[in-house]
Amino acid sequence: MQKISDWGNYPVVEADVSGFDSAEQLRQKLAVPGQVIAFGNGRSYGDASLxxxxLTTRRFNKFLAFDESNGELxxxxGALLSEILDVFVPRGWFLPVTPGTKLITVGGAIAADVHGKNHHVDGSFGQHILSMDVMRNDGSVxxxxxxxxxxFFAVTVGGMGLTGMILNATFRLKRIESAYIVEETVKxxxxxxxxxxxEASMDWTxxxxxxxxxxKGDSMGRSIMxxxxxxxxxxxxxPAHKSAPLALKPGLPLAVPFRFPNFALNPLTMNAFNFAYYNKFxxxxxxxxxxxxxxxYPxxxxxxxxxxxxxxxxTQYQFVIPKEAGREGMEKILKRITESGLGSFLAVLKLFGKQESFISxxxxxxxxxxDFPISQKAMDLFKELDAMVADYGGRLYLAKDSRMDAAMFEKTYPNAAEFKRAVAMLNEGxxxxxxxxxxxxxxTS
Ligand SMILES: Cc1cc2nc3c(=O)[nH]c(=O)nc-3n(C[C@H](O)[C@H](O)[C@H](O)COP(=O)(O)OP(=O)(O)OC[C@H]3O[C@@H](n4cnc5c(N)ncnc54)[C@H](O)[C@@H]3O)c2cc1C
Incomplete structure (x- = not known):
């Protein structure tokens, strides 16, 4: 047994955690009765992989085939997106969709159907999967x-690991000429x-x-695009870019060496950070x-x-509200967040494009x-925010969630009941x- 958590360090659980190197080993592990879940790289924020x-998938991370003619990988x-980038960027290929961290597994990317900065153009990660093998609870593939x-494919993409263990996946990488990005910042x-x-940037990828x-006030929502x-x-x-356009100099990541005391993050320190960040541009x-x-991946x-x-x-509170409700809804919700003074220095806004999926x-x-440090005040605020998000026809992201209640899920995910039935059927045994x-x-129960 070991103590383990996802990225938000909340909740922390005592769990029996083990890995596997082959499909056969996994099958043997699945023969043990009871509840079980896949753990990728623990970059979901709450309790989705707890x-x-x-069953940790990281050891199951080999590249099986690559077609240089069309980028099919x-x-x-268990392969990390970073492992794919390390091998394929120097050969002129990039991921079709990537979230704000490359330290997630391909299984986690499919199970949460992750999105990136190009959602309005290229959709979510799951929309690029050409085929995948999934092991069911009875060991069949x-x-x-x-x-x-x-x-089965539709409930597995975005299905948060509840339909089976994704063993491998085939998807198409996209061609790039360099490891660089032409970036525009707009204040x-x-x-x-x-x-x-x-709305004026829809033709940017x-x-x-x-x-x-x-x-607050007239400056509420000031931002950097x-x-x-x-x-x-x-x-x-x-010259350094031109001579080796696909090579990047390796840089050692900076590390936060220990857990900060809880008082290190308060409205004053967060305000100072936000002010400095905004004025940098x-x-x-x-x-x-x-x-x-x-x-x-800053x-x-x-x-x-x-x-x-x-x-x-x-925890991270991530919601989406439909575009029509966007202006009014976002203003009201943001106002409530700014009034609370509990909000984080990391707040990311994005306009999604259309998506028709079963449960994504x-x-x-x-x-x-x-981001919000865990506190009773934050939990109370989330209840209020949930009601507003639901009223505006929106929903919360399961990959970031550690506290939503069943009623909110059922109300805001239109296929919640059907998803529940499908998971129950697939989990018979x-x-x-x-x-x-x-x-x-x-x-599940
Ligand atoms: C800094 C940061 C930035 C982020 N930015 C974004 C973003 O921009 N967009 C976005 O969409 N997400 C974002 N995320 C969330 C992250 O991309 C997702 O939570 C992703 O699912 C994490 O993958 P993981 O491999 O760590 O899986 P885990 O967190 O371990 O698991 C996530 C879910 O996938 C399931 N799962 C994992 N592997 C398998 C498998 N082989 N078979 C079946 N189920 C499996 C787990 O059971 C669980 O339900 C961010 C996270 C962080 C920490």
Whole structure:
């Protein structure tokens, strides 16, 4: 037994955690009756990959096939996105979709159907899966795709590990000419300006905004948009970039060496950080070349940054509300967050494109993600925010959640009841895929 948590360090559980090197070993582990869940790299924030018995996939991380003619990669589900990038960026290929950290597994990317800064153009990660093998609770393996065992495929993408263990997946990487990004930063004075900016940036492949959730009054929602495109050969100017466009100098990540005391994060320190961050950027629009790590993964440069929230841990509140409700809804919700003074220095705003999936999080609309140190006040605030999010037709992201209740899940995910039925049917037998989260949300019991 060991103590383990996901990225938010809340909750922490005592669990029997073990890995496997082959499908046969996994099958033997699944023969043991009871509830069990897959654990990728623990980068979901709450309890989605926690359970009394957890099966870690990281050792199951081999690349199985690559087709240089079209970028099709088949790899085992424990491979990290960073491992894929390390091998394939120097050969001129990039991920079709990537979240704000590359330290997640392919299995975790499919199970949470993760999104990136290009959702409005390229959709979510699951939409790029051509085929995958999934081991069911009875040890049988289903090869599924959008056209083969399509219903099983649809509940597994975004299904948070509740339908089986993803063993491997095939998806297509995209061609790049360099490891660099042409980035434009745009400073917006308030929420309306940044929303206008998103709507005017739909033809950029990548867009995201860092929003200062502590600014109030006329400045509420002041933000910095970062939008970008993969740099072509012709975009590179510096000799060092031009001579080796696909190579990046390795940099050692900075580390947060220990857990901060709980008092290190308070409105004063957060205010100071937000102010300094906002003022670092000049007004207007600025264009420059940056490398892909700086553009996509700024937080990965600080190893174990989750420790700054101290022992009590933290959670991320990420919601999406439909685009039509966006202006009014986002303003009201943001106002409540800024009034509370509990919001984090990390708040990310993004406009999603359309998405038709069975159980995935994204829908066409605005999504905002904020970190909150765990406290009773924050928990009370979340209840109020949940009601507003639900009223505006929105929902919360399961990959970030550690506290939503079953009623909120059922109300806001249109296929919740059908998903629950499908999971129950697929879990018939002695071994059942279930997480602390799925038990809390009433999907499993
Ligand atoms: C700094 C940071 C930034 C982030 N940015 C984004 C973002 O921009 N967009 C976004 O969408 N997400 C984002 N996330 C969330 C993260 O991408 C997801 O939570 C992802 O699922 C984590 O993958 P993991 O491999 O760590 O899996 P875990 O966190 O260990 O597990 C996540 C879920 O996947 C299931 N799972 C894992 N492997 C398998 C498998 N082989 N078979 C079946 N089920 C499996 C688990 O049971 C669990 O339900 C971010 C997280 C962090 C820490």
């Amino acid at each position: 359970q009394k018995r957890m 088949c790899c085992q589900a 289903v090869t599924c795709s959008p056209t083969k065992h399509a219903e 917006a004075a308030n929420l309306h300006e940044i929303m206008d900016c998103f 990548y867009s995201v905004a860092w929003i200062d959730c502590l600014a 970062m939008r970008g495109e993969h740099a072509r050969d012709a975009d590179l100017i510096k 000049r007004s207007g629009t600025h264009r420059h070349i940056t490398n892909y790590n700086t553009f996509f 937080l990965d440069a600080i190893d174990k940054w989750n420790r700054i929230y101290g022992k009590r841990g933290f 999080f994204p829908m066409e609309g605005y999504t905002l993600a904020l 002695e071994t059942r895929f279930a997480s602390l989260q799925s038990n809390r949300l009433g999907i």
